[in-house]
Amino acid sequence: MLRRAALYRYRIPLSPPLSSGGRRLSHREGLVVRLEQGERCGMGEVAPLPGFSRESLWQAQRELLQQLPRWVAGFGVHCRPPSAAFGLSCALDELRQGVPLRLVDPLSSGYPLLSGDPEQIVERWHHWPEPRPSLVKLKLGRRPVEAEQTMVGELLSISPGLRFRIDANRRWSPIDARRWVDWLGRERIDYLEEPCPRLWQSLQLADTCGVDLALDESLRESLHNGRGPLPVHPCFKVAVIKPSLTGPLGQIERLIRQCRRRGITTLLSSSYESSLGIGQLQALARRLTPDQGPGLDTLGPFSHHLLRPAAGDHACLDWAQLECLWQS
Secondary structure: OOEEEEEEEEEEEEEEEEEEOOEEEEEEEEEEEEEEEOOEEEEEEEOOOOOOOOOOHHHHHHHHHHHHHHHHOOOOOOOOOHHHHHHHHHHHHHHHHOOOOOOOOOOOOOOOEEOOOHHHHHHHHHOOOOOOOOEEEEEOOOOOHHHHHHHHHHHHHHOOOOEEEEEOOOOOOHHHHHHHHHHHOHHHEEEEEOOOOOHHHHHHHHHHHOOOEEEOHHHHHHHHOOOOOOOOOOOEEEEEEOHHHHOOHHHHHHHHHHHHHOOOEEEEEOOOOOHHHHHHHHHHHHHHOOOOOOEOOOOOOEOOEEOEOOOOOOOEEOHHHOEEEEEO
16 A cells, blocks of 8 residues: 655744753744555654753654655664654554544643743632642742742642642752752642652652652653663652653553553653644543543643644644655
8 A cells, every 4th residue: 555754844933932951942843744554644743852852853853754765665664762753653553543643632631730930820820710720730940949939839829729749850959859848748749750860869858758759751761771670669659751752652651561560650741742742642641541641731832733723722833834854
């Protein structure tokens, strides 16, 4: 059966700009893989996240330009950069299933991410429609402790029963992390995600304070650097899997099975993909982790949707508005 493929590039303005790994992004750039076989079509987004991905957008593009002609010719394909491997595997999955992985609503089965300036976060929460969620994710460690604690205090004044999933991206010292737990109280913390620079510090903190620990970067380092199996510790309760930073669907499915055998909760999380990628992540979460709401509330800064619209009144870019890099 005749195969066709194409590779496109997009560039979407972000407002406000996104802080990513110490960089300030005014635009989100990425690639779209399009595969066709007979009457079926599959798409996948390839969007390395600057400051977090191991590969650059150029490296992912170069890999795909090598692999897509092989697929068209009927050969097997294998991408090494995680973002390229994940995007291509999504396109192949859609092609096999015959059903596009579409977005419903990033919060329909997940939880909100409150990010940005403290004033913006409080303002957003103040105007959040009732009933407000009882669980939110916060990214902390980016501003002075006093400013962030004031923000959290104001959130609690609006929603006294609010509980938090806190991601510090390894920016807290063990002393600062302990102070945060003591100030906020364990009962308000659903889990701490990568609080300290080193894994042993985070494990020790969780054990001392009696809080659940979620791992994200540590999992990917274990996978990509050959450091062996997942850490064994009673406080390690949650694995946060970012597929665009991890690899192809097969690898993600194996990691989820490994976690389940250990009794570790797994949830999928976005890496600031466009509406196309977020929709695919939501569909995959319903399939692979149906008992856990994914973390997908990252579309806020995007000025446009991409190919498949999401909730909201943003315009949606179509194929004609993308740059075609290659087609068979």
